Amino acid sequence: MPATPVINLRKGHAVRYNNDVCVVTDTELKTPPRMASFVQMSVRSITIGKMYNLRMTSNESLESVNLVKDNHEFSYKDGDGYHFIHPETFEDVLIGEDKLDAKTRGYLIEGQKYLVVFADDVVAGIELPAxxxxxxxxxxxxxxxxxxxxxxxxxxxxxxxxxxxxxxxxxxxxxxxxxxxxxxxxxxx
Structure with a gap:
C-alpha cells in the first residue's frame, strides 16, 4: 500500500507502524508559535493491543493498510471473547476483549448485526451503527x-x-x- 502523509490520517484509519498493523485512535495537528507544525497521534496495535503515542512532523508518512468491513451477527460471549457469526457462511469470528473498549461492549446485543473490521485479514474491531x-x-x-x-x-x-x-x-x-x-x-x- 502507498504511504499516507500523517497530516491526512484520521481516527479509524489503519497504518503499519513498528512492523505491526495499527488503527489510529486519535490525531491532532499542533502548530506551536515559532516552531514547525507536528501531528500528535495515538495508534493501537490490532495484534497485541498496545497503544503508541506518536509525534511526527506534518510531512512524514506512514504506510496505509486496507480495511475491509463485513456484516456479522453478535452471537454470544464466553471466556475466550465475543463471537460474531457471518450470516451467509456461518463462519465464527472471535474478537478478544482487548479489541473492544467498555463503551463498545455496552452496545453488544445477541442477534444484532455489526460491521466487523478486518485489516490485513486480522480482526481490528467492530463498527457500531449510529x-x-x-x-x-x-x-x-x-x-x-x-x-x-x-x-x-x-x-x-x-x-x-x-x-x-x-x-x-x-x-x-x-x-x-x-x-x-x-x-x-x-x-x-
Whole structure:
C-alpha cells in the first residue's frame, strides 16, 4: 500500500507502524508559535493491543493498510471473547476483549448485526451503527406528580448499560440509543 502523509490520517484509519498493523485512535495537528507544525497521534496495535503515542512532523508518512468491513451477527460471549457469526457462511469470528473498549461492549446485543473490521485479514474491531434498539430491563417507577419537562431517570438495558430515559419508560420497553454518546433518542417498536 502507498504511504499516507500523517497530516491526512484520521481516527479509524489503519497504518503499519513498528512492523505491526495499527488503527489510529486519535490525531491532532499542533502548530506551536515559532516552531514547525507536528501531528500528535495515538495508534493501537490490532495484534497485541498496545497503544503508541506518536509525534511526527506534518510531512512524514506512514504506510496505509486496507480495511475491509463485513456484516456479522453478535452471537454470544464466553471466556475466550465475543463471537460474531457471518450470516451467509456461518463462519465464527472471535474478537478478544482487548479489541473492544467498555463503551463498545455496552452496545453488544445477541442477534444484532455489526460491521466487523478486518485489516490485513486480522480482526481490528467492530463498527457500531449510529443508533441501536435496546430493551430496558430495570427502571425505577416514576413518581406521581413528577411530570415537569425533561425529567429523566436512569434505566438499565439488556446489555447492562445505563441510559437516562424519560419517566414514562419502564421495564420491557424498547428504546433507541445513540451509540456516539449513549443518549436516549426515543421509543422503538
Amino acid at each position: 443508533n441501536i434498539i435496546m430493551t430496558v430491563t430495570d427502571s425505577p417507577a416514576g413518581v406521581k406528580g413528577d411530570s415537569a419537562n425533561n425529567v429523566y431517570k436512569e434505566a438499565t438495558t439488556e446489555s447492562g448499560m445505563r441510559v437516562q430515559v424519560p419517566l414514562f419508560i419502564g421495564p420491557g420497553d424498547k428504546i433507541s440509543v445513540k451509540t456516539e454518546d449513549g443518549t436516549y433518542l426515543g421509543r422503538a417498536n
